[in-house]
Amino acid sequence: MKALGSRFAFLIGFLVGTCTLYVFLRQVWFERTFSTRSQPDGLEKTAAQLRELEEDSKNWKKERSALFNLNHPHHKGEDSHMADELYKKVRILCWVMTGPNNLQKKARHVKNTWSRHCNVVVFMSSVDDPDFPTVGLGTKEGRDQLYWKTIRAFHYALENHGDEADWFLKADDDTYVVVDNLRWVLANHTPEEPIYFGRRFKPYTKQGYMSGGAGYVLSKEALKRFVDGFKTKVCTHTTHVEDLAMGQCMEKVGVVAGDARDTVLRETFHPFVPEQHLTSKFPKSFWYWSYCYYPISEGPNCCSDLSVSFHYVDASLMYLLEYYAYHLRAFGYRYRYQPPAPLGYKNEAWDRSEGGHSYSKEQPAIQRGPLARVESPSRTDRKQEVMPPAAAGKDPPAAAQDDKQ
Amino acid sequence: MLSEGSSFMKGMALGGIFCLLLSLLGSFTPGMQSSPEDQHHHHHIKAPTNDELQSLSEPQMVELSQKVRVYCVIMVQPKVLVYWATAKDTWGKHCDQAVFYSSESAKALEAVDLNEQDEWAKLHKALKHAYDNSGDLRWFFVARPTTFAIIENLKYLVLAKDPNEPFYIGHTVKSGELEYVEYESGIVLSYEALRRLVNVFKDVEKCPERGRSLWKLSEEKQLAICLKYTGVFAENGEDTQGKGLFNSKSVGSLIEDGMSKNSLDVVEGCCSDLAITFSGMSPNQMQVMMFGVYRLRPYGHNFHDSLIFLPPEGSDND
Numbered sequence: 041m042k043a044l045g046s047r048f049a050f051l052i053g054f055l056v057g058t059c060t061l062y063v064f065l066r067q068v069w070f071e072r073t074f075s076t077r078s079q080p081d082g083l084e085k086t087a088a089q090l091r092e093l094e095e096d097s098k099n100w101k102k103e104r105s106a107l108f109n110l111n112h113p114h115h116k117g118e119d120s121h122m123a124d125e126l127y128k129k130v131r132i133l134c135w136v137m138t139g140p141n142n143l144q145k146k147a148r149h150v151k152n153t154w155s156r157h158c159n160v161v162v163f164m165s166s167v168d169d170p171d172f173p174t175v176g177l178g179t180k181e182g183r184d185q186l187y188w189k190t191i192r193a194f195h196y197a198l199e200n201h202g203d204e205a206d207w208f209l210k211a212d213d214d215t216y217v218v219v220d221n222l223r224w225v226l227a228n229h230t231p232e233e234p235i236y237f238g239r240r241f242k243p244y245t246k247q248g249y250m251s252g253g254a255g256y257v258l259s260k261e262a263l264k265r266f267v268d269g270f271k272t273k274v275c276t277h278t279t280h281v282e283d284l285a286m287g288q289c290m291e292k293v294g295v296v297a298g299d300a301r302d303t304v305l306r307e308t309f310h311p312f313v314p315e316q317h318l319t320s321k322f323p324k325s326f327w328y329w330s331y332c333y334y335p336i337s338e339g340p341n342c343c344s345d346l347s348v349s350f351h352y353v354d355a356s357l358m359y360l361l362e363y364y365a366y367h368l369r370a371f372g373y374r375y376r377y378q379p380p381a382p383l384g385y386k387n388e389a390w391d392r393s394e395g396g397h398s399y400s401k402e403q404p405a406i407q408r409g410p411l412a413r414v415e416s417p418s419r420t421d422r423k424q425e426v427m428p429p430a431a432a433g434k435d436p437p438a439a440a441q442d443d444k445q
Numbered sequence: 446m447l448s449e450g451s452s453f454m455k456g457m458a459l460g461g462i463f464c465l466l467l468s469l470l471g472s473f474t475p476g477m478q479s480s481p482e483d484q485h486h487h488h489h490i491k492a493p494t495n496d497e498l499q500s501l502s503e504p505q506m507v508e509l510s511q512k513v514r515v516y517c518v519i520m521v522q523p524k525v526l527v528y529w530a531t532a533k534d535t536w537g538k539h540c541d542q543a544v545f546y547s548s549e550s551a552k553a554l555e556a557v558d559l560n561e562q563d564e565w566a567k568l569h570k571a572l573k574h575a576y577d578n579s580g581d582l583r584w585f586f587v588a589r590p591t592t593f594a595i596i597e598n599l600k601y602l603v604l605a606k607d608p609n610e611p612f613y614i615g616h617t618v619k620s621g622e623l624e625y626v627e628y629e630s631g632i633v634l635s636y637e638a639l640r641r642l643v644n645v646f647k648d649v650e651k652c653p654e655r656g657r658s659l660w661k662l663s664e665e666k667q668l669a670i671c672l673k674y675t676g677v678f679a680e681n682g683e684d685t686q687g688k689g690l691f692n693s694k695s696v697g698s699l700i701e702d703g704m705s706k707n708s709l710d711v712v713e714g715c716c717s718d719l720a721i722t723f724s725g726m727s728p729n730q731m732q733v734m735m736f737g738v739y740r741l742r743p744y745g746h747n748f749h750d751s752l753i754f755l756p757p758e759g760s761d762n763d
Contacts, residue, residue: 056457115746119746347741
């Protein structure tokens with residue numbers, strides 16, 4: 041009896057031991073897979089903030105409320121020699137119109153995205169903020185202050201940064217700018233020319249004026265004349281409608297309203313978001329139709345491949361546009377539009393119109409065969425073509441323009 | 446009593462040791478369905494790096510690029526006509542052949558009428574049709590028109606892979622023992638994988654045309670099971686940094702995820718530069734993506750890609 045009892049106990053013990061250890065091992069395994077994830081949230085956040093500050097100081101030199109670009113963004117594996125050359129020769133100061141209530145909502149995203157491609161960036165506000173940093177223009181906030189802010193901002197830029205840039209761009213904190221494309225537009229001009237560029241509107245002025253929201257850029261000479269204009273009272277604060285007032289002043293001081301369209305006449309500065317320009321059919325009664333200086337194209341021809349700006353861009357669209365412009369691409373895709381290099385710049389050695397590297401470091405004598413070209417579906421053998429867009433149906437309106445001064 | 450107690454303790458100790466031994470031997474793993482070894486059996490497919498590409502000789506590159514031609518199987522239905530039209534007008538143009546397979550015929554747009562409502566049966570029929578009509582195309586991409594695909598990047602991913610080997614690629618998901626490719630972010634099949642699949646279709650026990658009525662599996666899982674029978678396993682498509690190339694979310698929501706995580710660089714953390722698919726975007730957003738991928742770029746930044754893909758004829762949005 042005793043032997044049976046103890047054997048039975050042994051068996052039970054054996055089973056209990058097995059099960060206990062099974063459960064124990066399972067728990068341990070379970071825990072192992074989870075321990076890698078959880079980290080106290082609070083600690084993570086401060087660590088992230090510290091990293092951000094460190095990153096910031098590597099990319100920007102904060103000086104006198106301006107951010108000087110130390111290393112504008114580059115990609116692994118890209119050949120950016122042309123962009124780098126333009127960066128050195130076409131120096132742009134970007135000033136962004138913002139306000140104390142919009143620093144975290146809007147201006148911050150500008151700072152994180154496109155402004156990193158400017159040579160210098162200054163955030164203009166009504167109030168000084170040494171941390172962001174922003175310049176305090178000493179105005180109030182509000183739509184009626186827009187031209188005051190603009191006047192003071194441009195004065196500030198010339199006075200404090202006149203020697204550090206050749207061109208001076210004004211943008212809103214909901215404008216997205218592809219700064220490299222702006223350099224392409226400007227590279228065919230010099231900062232000594234009295235000229236300014238943007239999305240040209242035609243009413244109220246003889247030569248038109250540039251849409252404020254789509255951003256506009258003044259040459260150094262244009263900026264000097266603007267500032268002088270106020271000294272000599274040729275220009276004054278005529279209206280708070282900033283872009284129109286700017287256009288009127290520019291006209292008075294002899295600054296030319298430039299044509300920023302690309303070589304196939306597509307617009308580069310845009311007063312709305314890409315979705316609207318590419319897919320919307322603006323109703324004929326919409327003011328846009330009567331304002332645009334050049335013929336409007338709806339659909340894909342609305343916008344140049346080298347578009348410079350879009351307006352009414354919210355925070356997430358800022359990052360999306362940065363992703364579209366600077367990151368996402370189709371491997372090996374040969375763009376339809378092959379823009380010419382600006383005058384005076386070396387003709388692109390990388391141009392692949394006929395295939396084959398035209399510059400080879402080691403063996404210039406050996407002719408490399410045609411690169412693997414994949415014919416796209418049902419494509420006949422054709423040389424490079426640049427397809428000019430069909431001109432918009434209407435002819436531009438006759439020169440007689442309404443001069444509602 | 447005491448002897449029983451001690452026997453019990455001895456039994457427990459021995460039981461514990463027994464359990465340990467077995468788990469160490471590995472044949473009896475307590476709850477560890479995916480041990481560290483198994484993790485490495487998860488298949489990942491990475492795009493070739495530039496160095497790998499340079500190592501291929503030029504005649505090899507030329508030969509490969511001729512082989513990388515994609516037959517797109519786009520599963521549509523009349524009630525999503527606008528997506529159908531958008532796929533046709535946008536990314537579908539970049540397929541070497543884009544064929545639309547519909548549950549029922551629609552007057553507005555051309556499609557192969559499968560005359561079928563069951564999801565798995567539709568996929569079954571469409572894949573069989575694709576196999577029979579593939580001509581000399583060796584890669585197959587299956588998607589719904591709510592997905593946007595950048596076919597050039599797909600070609601780059603499979604560039605150095607032999608389509609006579611079985612490949613079943615996309616964004617992989619594990620469900621218990623089964624690893625399958627998510628339908629929403631697009632499914633890539635090599636010719637060999639499709640050939641084996643069409644073969645196993647003949648075995649109605651293993652791979653029925655209609656899901657068993659009691660317990661219906663989703664068509665993506667059913668596909669994985671059928672392929673598994675033929676020895677073809679799902680592989681996750683990623684770039685050289687390990688970022689997924691097949692996305693079942695829209696680019697907008699991926700960006701917003703990055704923003705809410707307060708990441709240092711929202712764009713860096715979001716998505717691959719050579720992403721292949723996004724899903725859940727509106728038709729207008731897809732047109733914007735066409736512009737963003739095939740047109741908008743910053744002047745002066747160039748990539749010396751070792752392949753050239755030319756723009757399709759008769760198109761103006763790319």
